[in-house]
Amino acid sequence: MNTTTTVNEFAGNAVTKLCGVRYPIFLAGMAAISGPKLVAAVANAGGMGTIGGLRLPPLALRRWLRETKELTDKPFGVNLVPSFGGPDVFEAQFQVVLQERPRMLSLFYAEHYPRMIARAKDAGMIVMVQVGSVELARQAIAHGADIITAQGSESGGHLNRGTIGLLSLLPALIDVADGRPVLAAGGITNRDDVRTVMRMGAGGVLAGTAFVACEESNAHPLYKQKIVDATVDDTEYRTGYSFGWKYGTPHRVIPNRDKWNLLRFMGGGARAIDKPKMAQKLSLYAGQGVGKIDRVMSAAERVEELAKGLADERERDADGGFEGLQLRYA
Ligand SMILES: Cc1cc2nc3c(=O)[nH]c(=O)nc-3n(C[C@H](O)[C@H](O)[C@H](O)COP(=O)(O)O)c2cc1C
Incomplete structure (x- = not known):
């Protein structure tokens, strides 16, 4: 050995x-x-x-x-x-x-x-x-x-x-x-x-x-697909609001960039039971390894x-x- x-x-x-x-x-x-x-x-x-x-x-x-x-x-x-x-x-x-x-x-x-x-x-x-x-x-x-x-x-x-x-x-x-x-x-x-x-x-x-x-x-199918589609460039380190956590707590998400969508500011983990509209609009918790996940x-x-x-x-x-x-x- x-x-x-x-x-x-x-x-x-x-x-x-x-x-x-x-x-x-x-x-x-x-x-x-x-x-x-x-x-x-x-x-x-x-x-x-x-x-x-x-x-x-x-x-x-x-x-x-x-x-x-x-x-x-x-x-x-x-x-x-x-x-x-x-x-x-x-x-x-x-x-x-x-x-x-x-x-x-x-x-x-x-x-x-x-x-x-x-x-x-x-x-x-x-x-x-x-x-x-x-x-x-x-x-x-x-x-x-x-x-x-x-x-x-x-x-x-x-x-x-x-x-x-x-x-x-x-x-x-x-x-x-x-x-x-x-x-x-x-x-x-x-x-x-x-x-x-x-x-x-x-x-x-x-x-x-x-x-x-x-x-x-338990992730929503749209969330899983976003991870599969994302490249290493696509996650962002943030310190804004994230569902119930103290404001400013750092987190990493795949951001949602639609200008008119308030949910884009929130870090979240869309679940299978959530409405597709919500899953589409939320910024989604994910790490920099996304670029290596292809299915x-x-x-x-x-x-x-x-x-x-x-x-x-x-x-x-x-x-x-x-x-x-x-x-x-x-
Ligand atoms: C969707 C999601 C939810 C998470 N929720 C928690 C949590 O509830 N408690 C916790 O200790 N860590 C949580 N984490 C952080 C993980 O414990 C871990 O640090 C992280 O997933 C490791 O990086 P990776 O996502 O690149 O594998 C979460 C991570 C993700 C992606």
Whole structure:
């Protein structure tokens, strides 16, 4: 075995052991978009699916967690954004999570709620925190995060800081993570992206936009098509209004440029249940990886494509290709 292989396997294995999944490939917990069907499809394909819990009232959150359990017997997670609805809303959601106890709690914009990390860990969950700066990573580690996700400025949706590109952020967070796995996020769509960040020492990857354009996602068909049609030039970093978030929170969208359309100013994630008119007019959350997404596929196909990047090419030649890789991550 060469050195690269050992580093890759070690890094990936830490995450797979912690989370009990086959591949260190994470679906972002995207509000409204990452529902039970998508989460279960990713989990059944060997990745870590994550329910998008943001905005979900406690009863609906419980329903989504239970529906997911019916669709898969594999581990999965849930994402919450504590700063979004205020302490009472968050506590009500958190109580449901403690009762239903999925394998992983994923947190975003969580720096003012440090006790949640210890409470989730006491309940037996793994806690992942997504951040976009060294300062935020240090805080999350001090509060006990098991896994850190480096959110590069390429990322779609909301950004926590959002000013540092993944190539620079990832090594900086690995440096301060003190051996904890660091996932790479932002523009991850295919095997080449995965291979690149694993070689840099990532413990795994987290992808959002690439899974929006999957058959099982709750995104409106027009939204999926916009992602397929978009080129790398087509996303924009914004700090204006985005549905319920504090004004000024940075986010990345495919903008809508129609001059007379007020919805063009709003970042959003049009869902399958939304009217086509709305889906057509909204600016849509998406990351810079859009230029590498050329069709809608099943989530299993997307996980398989990403998993192929976990193997170094020489290793694949030597160990029997993708089947060999599956065995090693089994
Ligand atoms: C449609 C969409 C919705 C998102 N919603 C959330 C969310 O609710 N919570 C969260 O922590 N991150 C959310 N994100 C950000 C992701 O966690 C992640 O940082 C991002 O998708 C990674 O970049 P990529 O889209 O280029 O893969 C969202 C991203 C997208 C594209």
